[in-house]
Amino acid sequence: MRRRTLNKINLSERNRKDREKKKKQLEEHRKNMEIIKNSPVTDLIKYPEYKEAFDYVDNLFPGSYVKNINLYKTGAKLLEKLGYGGAGGFYDKETKVIVIASYQLTNKNRYQYGYNFNIKASITKDEVIAHELCHYCFAEEGGVSFSREIQEEFAYGWTLGYLREKGYTDDEIIKNNYFPFMVDMSSDKALKYVLADNNISKKEYNSFSEYKRRMFFKKHGKKWHKKRKELATQKAKELIELYSRKLIEGTNCTKNITKYNRFDIMDI
Numbered sequence: 001m002r003r004r005t006l007n008k009i010n011l012s013e014r015n016r017k018d019r020e021k022k023k024k025q026l027e028e029h030r031k032n033m034e035i036i037k038n039s040p041v042t043d044l045i046k047y048p049e050y051k052e053a054f055d056y057v058d059n060l061f062p063g064s065y066v067k068n069i070n071l072y073k074t075g076a077k078l079l080e081k082l083g084y085g086g087a088g089g090f091y092d093k094e095t096k097v098i099v100i101a102s103y104q105l106t107n108k109n110r111y112q113y114g115y116n117f118n119i120k121a122s123i124t125k126d127e128v129i130a131h132e133l134c135h136y137c138f139a140e141e142g143g144v145s146f147s148r149e150i151q152e153e154f155a156y157g158w159t160l161g162y163l164r165e166k167g168y169t170d171d172e173i174i175k176n177n178y179f180p181f182m183v184d185m186s187s188d189k190a191l192k193y194v195l196a197d198n199n200i201s202k203k204e205y206n207s208f209s210e211y212k213r214r215m216f217f218k219k220h221g222k223k224w225h226k227k228r229k230e231l232a233t234q235k236a237k238e239l240i241e242l243y244s245r246k247l248i249e250g251t252n253c254t255k256n257i258t259k260y261n262r263f264d265i266m267d268i
């Protein structure tokens, strides 16, 4: 009985700490957004700049009025300094603005236990904008999901038509646009395969020391990287197949009369 009470106290204490942490992060984020908006290296981009990207997303989601959105282009170094490095851009739900980097810095997070498993991609600024505008529409059209995977699938999926209009083949789209995200998303699954191949349980792996993990990646890193690229390619192909159909059907979402099925995007 006593133990249960104690657990309860611990739990509410933890919840309180979590809430405080989130509140602090949000405050920090708000401050950062102000810094970005007011920085001399930031430019406000307005339609018809990047017209094609805006028009494409506007045609898909006419009820979201993407042309009215505030879009800031800012220094990649500033973004990195504020902790948004590595991203080509992001959509801020709170202030409903999109921030994109003036150029893409190399992602430093691609190292795994000292080994570089780099994924080369080349996404142009207009493509980043089309992608971020889709994120905006996801929220505007009433999409709610805490899963990064679902949100990203929506954005990557709907930009398919834009990328095809630019003349890219599906293989080029996978390689240059979808790969960094898809490979990242496939990392855990690929690790499970490699662990199973070597008769190591996930529990055992989790108890590995830093040194042992390093050794593990030295020995099996290449296989792991190959596997996650394989899984990512498969996933990307499935996404393309699904959204090829969706692009023919259309989004079906004009605000207020929306019959948009939110679960649609989970069916891959």
Ligand SMILES: [Zn+2]
Residues within 6 Å of the ligand: 131, 135, 151, 152, 155
């Ligand atoms: Zn995204």
